[in-house]
Amino acid sequence: MMVVPLGNINPVKPVNGKDGNVATRTSISTQIAIIGGGPAGLLLSHLLRRSGIENVVLELRDREYTIERVRAGVLEQDAVNLLTDAGLGDRLHHEGQRHDGIYLQYNGSRHHVSFRELVGRSVWVYGQQEVVRDLIDAHDEAGTPARYSVSDIELDNVADGPATVRFTQDGEEFELTADFVAGADGAHGVCRPSIPAAEKTTYQREYPFGWLGILAHVQPSTDELIYALHERGFAMHSMRSDTVSRLYLQVDPHDDITNWSDDRIWDELDLRLGTMGWTLERGEIFDKSITPMRSFVSDPMRFGNLFLVGDSAHIVPPTGAKGLNLAIADASYLHDGMVAWYRNGDASGLDEYSPRSVKRVWQIQHFSAWMTRMLHRFEDSTDAENPENPDYDYQVQLGQLSQLCESPRGMSHLAEIYTGLPFLSHPH
Incomplete structure (x- = not known):
């Protein structure tokens, strides 16, 4: 297996520091700069590395926080398939729990929705922090760990590239040059705000x-x-x-x-x-x-050479168990586009990344809002x-x-979406 370095380290160069004095900033170059070391960023990095594409992951939080953060815990069928194919399935299949249905309860009675009988698919209960742990272990084994506890991240020249990412780590200033930037830094990160307001539309519901x-x-x-x-x-x-x-x-x-x-x-x-x-x-x-x-969507999910991935582009209420799965789908889609570009010079996958991802996002927004509206009491009732x-x-x-x-047909529709819309095929 090819081991990709953390980035090519170039000689330091003088820059103007924040206090006006001349400082030095270490220059790094790579193919893909990934901002955010959660499941979306780490998975994208892992998939790219396995395809021979160099990348660097920058994460604001420290390593332990990233591992221990408790979040979603249900993986769709295709998400499990992708993680397994990517060499990340050992603990998932040993410690995760395959579920073949759910119960819907109302009026004090409980009704089983059998995914296996209705659509022949399943989901797995496996916490997001466990997925992150598997990804971190894979990066450690490959010698490509993320850069944790970075600060002062700034993006420049993302409209037409090559992009520049400036950041500080352990008191040292860096300048990272990359062909593309993947913004996987969540709802409160720096990547989405780096897209001009006139170039995006945001939709949200509290x-x-x-x-x-x-x-x-x-x-x-x-x-x-x-x-x-x-x-x-x-x-x-x-x-x-x-x-x-x-x-x-x-x-x-x-x-x-x-x-x-x-x-x-x-x-x-x-x-x-x-x-x-x-x-x-x-x-x-x-x-x-x-x-x-809350629900949130930022459209489009691309601006020039900056691509939004996961929560930086969309948030869904947890009722449908879709947030983590959407992030995994984004990483898979973007990986496919990057591979086509670097191997064949084919830009169609990158051009289609946003419209294809946004289409899926709105389908999942509908499902999550439908489940939420059906199962919660509203104050305005x-x-x-x-x-x-x-x-x-x-x-x-x-x-x-x-x-x-x-209704068997109604339950089949729920089972189809809950177990997951199909992912795109991806090369291994």
Whole structure:
């Protein structure tokens, strides 16, 4: 396997420092500069390296934060296939849990949606931090680790390239020259703001609720994920392993987590997830937080030689379990375009990256918004013309769920999108 260096180090050159004095900045060159060392950036780097394309990954956070950050935990079928084909499947298949369906719960009754029977596909429960850990291990083994704890990242000349990325690491200033920049630095990074406002359109929606999520040392009380609509709000039972459960409650996004004692959380989960003859097992809660929910899209996902990847371009509410999978799809698409360009001088994949990715993003935005609207209580559910009937929308949701669960075609549609739209084929 070809080992690609971190970047060609050139002699230092004088630059004007921030204080006006002359300083030195180490010059580095590479083919692809990747801003962001999360799953999107690390996966793109890994795929490019395996295809013989040199790249450098820059990450603002330190290495341990990147590994330990708790995020999504459901991988689509094609995401698992891609990671496996890329040599990242050993722990995933050993420690991850294949799930062949989900449960939808309403009116106190639980209904199984069998992915295997409906569409012949599955999903895997495997936390994002585990994917990141696998990627970091692969980079360490190849001798191509990311540059962590960098600061003061600035992009220049991304419109027509070669692009310049200036940054500081361990007090030393660097200037990285690259053919292209992949912006995988998330919703609050520097890459998306580097696209002029006149060159992009952003779409967003803030939801009037958040998710209170917990991790608990307790064996899961279910074999597959439970999505529950209750009069008091949404609840979900997921898991991370045979001994760690992941559960969620719909709450006010501005609520203070200190208002939620462990007993209060378990009591509310018991109420919303409860069904006759079923017991929710309790255990030690070792992590809890409240996360606001929103949808966001920035279009296009390319400006000149800068390409946006993952959360830097789009965010979905977690109801459909799509955020990590969208990032993996982006990395796969962009990798394919880069390979075609460097091997054959074919720019069509790069030209098609944004329209193809944005099309997929909006399809997933629809699915995530549909799942969110169907399974959450909204504050504006009161009928303005008939305020004495405040639960009209809730009854509509119950009707929607009963119609869905009684329709094999309806459940097949849910299963098709939940297990994942197909990825593009990619060379190995």
